Structures are given as structure tokens and as C-alpha cells.
Amino acid sequence: MNVIITYLDTMFSTYPQTPRLLEAKAELRDMMEDAYSSLIADGRSENEAVGQVIRDFGNLEEVAPALGITSDIAHDSANFADKDIPEHPPITIEEAQGYADVQQHVRFRVSTAVILFVMSPAALILLPVAAQSGFVPFTDGVASLVGLVALLALITIGVVIILATSRETARYGRIPEGRFATSPAVTHWAEALAMQHERGRIRALQIAIAFWILAPIPLIGLALLTEDSPQNGFWSVIGVVLVLAFVATGLGIFLPRAWAKNVAEELVRGAGHRRNFGIGSDGERSIVGVIAAFYWPFLTAAFLAWSFIGNAWGISWVIWPVGAVLFGAIAGGTSAIEGYRRARP
Secondary structure, X not given: OHHHHHHHHHHHOOOOOOHHHHHXXXXXXXXXXXXHHHHHHOOOOHHHHHHHHHHHHOOHHHHHHHHOOHHHHHOOHHHOOOOOOXXXXXXXXXXXXXXXXXXHHHHHHHHHHHHHHHHXXXXXXXXXXXXXXXXXXXXXXXXXXXHHHHHHHHHHHHHHHHHHHHHHHHHHOOOOOOOOEOXXXXXXXXXXXXXXXXXXXXXXXXXXXXXXXXOHHHHHHHHHHOOOXXXXXXXXXXXXXXXXXXXXXXXXXXXXXXXXXHHHHHHOOOOOOHHHHOOOOHHHHHHHHHHHHHHHHHHHHHHHHHHHHOOOOOOHHHHHHHHHHHHHHHHXXXXXXXXXXXXXX
16 A cells, blocks of 8 residues: 555656645545555455556546646646657556566575675685695695585576576566666656665665675784784685675675665666666766775785785785675665665655
8 A cells, every 4th residue: 555655646746736736636545545445355465456556546647637637737748748659568567566576576586696696705715725724624726626616506506596587587578678668657656666665775775885894894803813823814814704794794685675676777767767766877987986996906005015015925816806896895885875865855
């Protein structure tokens, strides 16, 4: 029911909030609530009832005569009119809702695959150093082989998960590819869906960013605390693995909560609503560009300092995969924050 209310708010948001339109909005809400309750009483599921109500009442131009507001919205009707013949068939509410349901269903599997990708180099980083320090009964060669097998195994599992989920979403392939014409009803429904789940997404993003910011602390802390220990290299590598774990944890918290916004972005693509979600904005790209401008030179300086001063050429290479993962997390978090900022009124 919350989706219907949010949908209704979005549908009227582009029009002046005059007393007549506010009265019509209240009338339409009562009609939609009655229709929804009737459908639920008939045994329809919540998703089916919401979809049917939006199909029946979701086009304001169609219900305007019954509400007596045809003249009130006439001057804004051109905002949604498509003056060109659409290149692709328009998307329907049923199709949009089905795609959203599938994305919600597979979201945890997709995030699991991403976590596996991030953690895949952990064994390859850890085991050779553990073997050198005598913590595992392997030679360096065997440890490297086991680590490589673990890396390939985790990547393989992640790819299999992604392929399995792609089979479920295949019937909606034209949506992520943008091969559809949008409609006001689908656009309003997508915006309502995103707003309904926005609070949970922002809360997950805040927690994830905390994990990403804190990610270097285990590496720095272990390196400093074990500075005089003969196993300093091993504990530093443990810190590297913990960095990966922190980044993966943040992604595991955030990605499953971002499904509604991702679906909404795809459904409103080309509908003139990109600004609402910050899709591909110049500001977003410029922020990531500024970060990259100092991030990679700093990473290079850190690599050279660690390698020369600490004579750690055998292990200092790990700074690059860890740095790449961290940069991806920083860039993703920055983009998400920028998108949220632009979405706010």
C-alpha cells in the first residue's frame, strides 16, 4: 500500500499544489485504496494488487475527466508527451514489476558473487607469506599453488552465480539494455519504488562507507604493533586480508539494499528523469576524477617507499590489488552519495 501512496505523491508532484488538485489527489487516493482493498479481499497478492491499481488509476490524464481536473493538468501534459515515434515498444507496468521482483529476488546472490571476487586473492596473498613464516606446513611453491587454486575457485563460483542469475533476468533483457520506450505510469511507479526503499539504502550506504573508511586500520595497526616482531611481514599480510574483508563486508551490506534504486534508474532511462537519480552526471564523474588525481600518485609513492625503505619487493606488490579494490569502493560510495545528493529536492 505504501507503494501506491508514494506513487500517487510522485504522480502529482509535477503539477501545482492547488486546492483543486489536492482535493482531486485525496479523491484518487480513496479510489485507489478501495480498489486495492477489494483486490486483496479477492485473494490477490500485494504485488498483483498494486500492479492492477496502478494500471487502472496510474495515468492521470485518463482519470482526469472523472476527477474534474482535465483543464488543471492540460498545460503540463506536454512534459510527458513523446513527439517522436518510439524506436522500441513501450514498457508495461507488468513488465517493470516483474523485472523489479526478479532483481529483488537475486540481489543477495549478486552481492555474494561480488564478495567472492573481492576476497578471491586473499589466499594467494596470505599463504606464501604464512609458509615463509612457518605458520603452515607448505613450501612457498605449494602455498602459492594453493592460493592460486583458491583464487580461481572463488572467481569461478562467483561467475557461476552471476550466470545463474542472468538466466533468471534474461526475459527482461531489453530493460538493462534500454530497448524500450518509457511511459509516465512506469516512470512514476519506478520513482515510487525507489523512494519506498531509499531510507534502507541510505542507512546501508552509511554503514558500508564506515567499513570502507576503516578498512586500512587493521593493516596499519598490525604493521605498527608488530614492527619489531620477526613475523612482522606475516601480520602485515593478515592486515591486507582484513582490508579486503572490510571492503567486502561494506559491499555485502550496501549492494542488496541498492536494488530498488538500480531498477528505478534503468526504468526511467531516457524519460527525462536522469537528474533525479544522478545517472552519469558530470559532477559525479568530476568528483571521482579529483579523487583519482591524487589517489594513484599517492599509491605509487606508498609502493615505492615500502619497497625501497622496507626492502619489501616480495610483498609490496599487494598494494596494487588492494588499492584497486579500495578505489572501486571509494568511487562507488562517492557516486552513490552524489546520486543521493542530486535526488534530494
